Amino acid sequence: MKQVYIFLFVSMFSLYAWSVNLPNPVVDAIYSDQFKTVQFHPVGKSLEPPVVFFNNMQQLCLSFDDLSNEVQNLYYTVFHCDRNWKISAIPQEEYLLNFTDFVLDDYAFSKNTLVKYVNYQLLLPNDDVDIKYSGNWAVVVFNKDHPDEPLIVKRFFVVEPVVGLDARIRDNRFDVSGGAKQEIDFVLSKNGFQVRNPRTDLKVVVSQNFRFDNAVSNLNPLFDDEKKLEYGLNSEINFTGDNEYRSFEFREIEFPGRGVESIKLHRPLYHITLKPDKIRRGERYSSDREINGLYRVEMYRSDYPEVEADYMMVHFTLKMEQVLAGGGVYVFGALTNRECSKQNEMKWNPEENQYELSLLLKQGYYNYCYAWKDQLSNKIQIGALEGSHTETENEYRVYVYYGRNTDRYDRLIGYGVFNSLTNRSYQNR
Missing domain, CATH: 2.60.40 (Immunoglobulin-like)
Structure with missing residues (x-):
């Protein structure tokens, strides 16, 4: 770096x-x-x-x-x-x-x-x-x-909320991968704010589930008049829909929570073994309520989990017929800082035919998924292991920056949050 x-x-x-x-x-x-x-x-x-x-x-x-x-x-x-x-x-x-x-x-x-x-x-x-x-x-x-x-x-x-944003999310029917992507189109309302040259004075960034490794930027408006700018109508702002995040919880040690197979004390700490996972690519979409890759520190019968929740070693396993070549398999989400690093790269166990990883985590409720990082492109791909669906619930954020060459700094004049379910457009174009 x-x-x-x-x-x-x-x-x-x-x-x-x-x-x-x-x-x-x-x-x-x-x-x-x-x-x-x-x-x-x-x-x-x-x-x-x-x-x-x-x-x-x-x-x-x-x-x-x-x-x-x-x-x-x-x-x-x-x-x-x-x-x-x-x-x-x-x-x-x-x-x-x-x-x-x-x-x-x-x-x-x-x-x-x-x-x-x-x-x-x-x-x-x-x-x-x-x-x-x-x-x-x-x-x-x-x-x-x-x-x-x-x-x-x-x-x-x-x-600094100066401009307004309104967005619609639709299936990307131009995608050659079979419709596994979501497209976001949005309108920027100027609200009387003068933008003389949007191609140079504005920078618009679109992120998915607060990830920035796959954010879309350097966008130019397709339509510009004195009241608004329109973006994305030519299918340039699209993301793989991926899948709903997996989840587990270990809010207490007496009973295994969601996704937990066993809780055992091997001093000096507790060990949480999660139920074995398998890849979901190729499976039909299944709806599941989750929190888009985030986690909450929680502990039953505690008003102060920030200092009363314990750390436990959590063991992940991903069943696989054979080791994958050309990249690495990672546990991914906010629990791993949305990174693919040595700390969260899974190791192949040839005797059990599975990838394995252990992470020291604080008690709570966690979302996670399995990501593939391609060795050549260095890109993080969730759909490669989890599957990708247009129905997946995703949260998109649009950031609008404004700054001319003569300005001291870049202002953040617009920000909008849009959901692939509540801001859905089913119109065909």
Whole structure:
């Protein structure tokens, strides 16, 4: 991954200068295995993405567990980014008050758990961080003793709602794969906002289930008048429908929950063996209520699962007739940071004819799926193992950025959330 060094000269209130080594462009990342259950969402809405609006600035909550069970010298800083997730030209002194980094001092130790940890929480914005610009943002957690090494990077969005969005989702009848894709068409209402050159001044991004590895961008309008812009009518915005996510739960240890075959204590921790899975490609579509790849930390009979829920080793198995060549098989979803890395790559067991993986997870309810990462294209494909259907319930988000060459930064002037079921269009074209 290409790296860029960003030298931050702190304000007159600080006593030193430091540099932080960040990916370019900035991406969500967890750089240490000692940090688990990293979540970032609006306060009280654990299943919502980190998006806030200028006209209703709600706080975001970043939470995570440190399994070292020691209070580290953790600090955080915040960056404003451009439309391409590169650090913007706006100095940090314009939105960070007094200093450019701040101590993470809201923490609590786990209670009555076999696996000990420290739970950290951070609310943004706060008295030190003034979110005064719309656009893309990133929060970085690091150890003050090693300020050039980020530990956690999480992106978030601040929307300045200027334009309106209305979308319809339909089967992509032009798809040669047999109709396994969904197409999104949408109209951008200008609401009196002047866009002189939408091809250069606007950047529109469409994501599926808050994944950005397969996001569609660099879109140009097919129709433009003084009131609206129309996108996607030539089938350029399409996604594989994939399948509903699988799920399991282990909210308590007395009884196996959904998808769990057994719960056993092998000290120093509990082991959760999930029911064996098989590939679903080629099977008929089956509806199932799920949460689009997310998870919730939950524990029965607990008002404070953030510090009372335990960590357990969860064992996944995917039955297969033979090992697959040309790529890797991964457990995929928010539980693995929507990545395909060594940490969540499954290993082939030739004696049992199955792929296997064990993950240390916190008690709760989880969605997951199996993904294939092609060795040549490096693309993540869910449908290759799970099957792909036009009927699958998916959530799409549209982001509209605005910025001219003479502007200081890129504004996020439009944001819309659309569901493949509730925003469905059945009209034939």
